[in-house]
Amino acid sequence: MATVNWGKLGRYPPWPGKIVSPPKDLKKPRGKKCHFVKFFGTEDHAWIKVEQLKPYHAHKEEMIKINKGKRFQQAVDSVEDFLKKAKGKEQNSDGKGDSKGKKTSNKPLKILEEDDEDLSALKDPSEKASLSLPYEINSVDLIVKDTGSTSIQAADSTAINGSITPTDKRIGFLGLGLMGSGIVSNLLKMGHVVTVWNRTAEKCDLFIQEGARLGRTPAEVASMCDITFSCVSDPKAARDLVLGPSGVLQGIRPGKCYVEMSTVDPETITELSQVITSRGGRFLEAPVAGSQQLSNDGMLVILAAGDRTVYEDCSSCFQAMGKTSFFLGEAGNAARMMLILNMVQGSFMATIAEGLTLAQATGQSQQTFLDILCQGQMASTFVDQKCQNILQGNFKPDYYLKHIQKDLRLAISMGDMANHPTPMAAAANEVYKRAKALDQSDNDISAVYRAYIH
Missing domain, CATH: 2.30.30.140 (SH3 type barrels.)
Incomplete structure (x- = not known):
């Protein structure tokens, strides 16, 4: 070698x-x-x-x-x-060799770890900044403060071989869509005992083969498990899952924990928190920033708010599914932050699509535009991958277009309630609505490009 x-x-x-x-x-x-x-x-x-x-x-x-x-x-x-x-x-x-007398550094090594296709990083505990990788990662760098901070890196206790000591609590998971499937797979891989449910029952089969247990209804999962996570498409689906027939609320008993991972509005979170705690349950919201690929890779960023003790009880779960987590205080704060992040991402994607189509309309090479973009300050894996997929006509969903449009709509509404203007988001929202009218709802967010070429 x-x-x-x-x-x-x-x-x-x-x-x-x-x-x-x-x-x-x-x-x-x-x-x-x-x-x-x-x-x-x-x-x-x-x-x-x-x-x-x-x-x-x-x-x-x-x-x-x-x-x-x-x-x-x-x-x-x-x-x-x-x-x-x-x-x-x-x-x-x-x-002749010249290693004799060579000095070695006592500086702690930064060691990157791999477990199958997951990447876990072990840092020197004295370091405050996030690990500097030789690759561009599709997320912001983090700084963890040690006094008065609401940010916590869930991966700090990950063992040197990339393994995680799973909680002995029984875990339930409701919703096996683009994000939920990767999350459950990583929970099982890291040794958690997981019971799954999905509206389309066939989606559970693969996870049953991997060792998961099957719950017949959301209520049954909540009653069987100590901590039940859910990850569904929108506020209505989140409410129905809890309040509907055979819903989670029917399975909640004192001490049971419910973790809402769906990206919804703060009002929905407040409502769900109130009904869960009214039955003696404990509530945490924990929406995730990322995509299907990052979910599969266990590299999500988790935004949590609500009951701090539930957050701590979920530590090994968050380590399995994400690279870092933040605790943001009272319930509703994570929903607000998540909507702001997705508002920025959705607006940015629409702007990139607009730039690509304007380049074509003015006789410029789209590939050259991308090459220049990826050498400048906006260079990122996100930009490169989305643009390359657009140029190849590949709109396989990594994050559904209909979901980013929903997030833009909720962010705009949140801005209205705060009496804060969101004109950029409003403009982007109209472009995504046009893309939906062109039957792009179930394609990737990059399919917003098609709104400009029809």
Whole structure:
């Protein structure tokens, strides 16, 4: 195996790194034939499976063609500099090693971990900033304050091998859509005992095969489980799930916990919180920022509010499904924050689609527009993936267009109630409504592009 290689970790693209000796107290992962790799251009290290390593020189041109990012180019420059210096030392020493007397750093290593296709990061507890990865991640960087903060990184207690100690509480999960399916899969993978229910019962079959139990009704799941999560499409579905026939409320007893993960309005959250607690139950809202892919990868960002003790009881669950979580105080705050985030994302996606179509209308290359965009300050995995999918005509849903339009509508209403103008969101909302009229509801949010070409 060559010393300098391309190493691939989880869902992220290959990155140049060199095989190094791991710290003496760091155990090699069981059942994996792998090497300890330090990535160029960063201070990150990881155990990389042998089959995920490729020789640097043999695949250099291939990798450079598929990754044009500035940080990637800086990493490649670091490799070339390293190889040039290594060659010079080899010539000067006539082939003799020069490691004698070399000083080693006592600085704690940043170690990236992979469990199947999930990525877990272990940080030095003294570090306040989020881990700097050699890849662009589709979410904001986080700063965790240690005094008076409402932000908590749920992944801080994740073990070094990427495993999680699951809670001994019985977990229920209602709703196996784009987001819920990935969440349940990760809960099961990390050893939680999960009972599932879905309006379309056939969607439960795969999870039953993976070890989940089947609940016949929402009420039965809530009565059987200590903590019941739900993730459905909109406020009406969330209310029906709790208040409807054989709904969650019928299964709530004193001490039972209900966690609403759907993106809904604050008023719906307040109503559900009141009815759950009126039966002696405990309530937490925990909508998630992300997409189907991030849900599958266990990389969601969880926004929680309500009963703080429920939040703490959900710690291992949040570690399994997300990369970080925030506790935002009283119930309703997470709904407000989630709507604001999705308002920004929806408006941004509509603007990108408008830019792509304006480029085409003025005789400019859409691919060149994207290439320039991805070299500037707005470069991100989100922009690159959405635009490439648009140019390829691929609108397979990662986040439903109808749901982002619903979120825009709720955000605008929230702005009206706060007497705060939201003209950008209102304009974007009209574009999404046109896309829905063109039968794009069940496509990805990037299908808003089609509203501009019809």
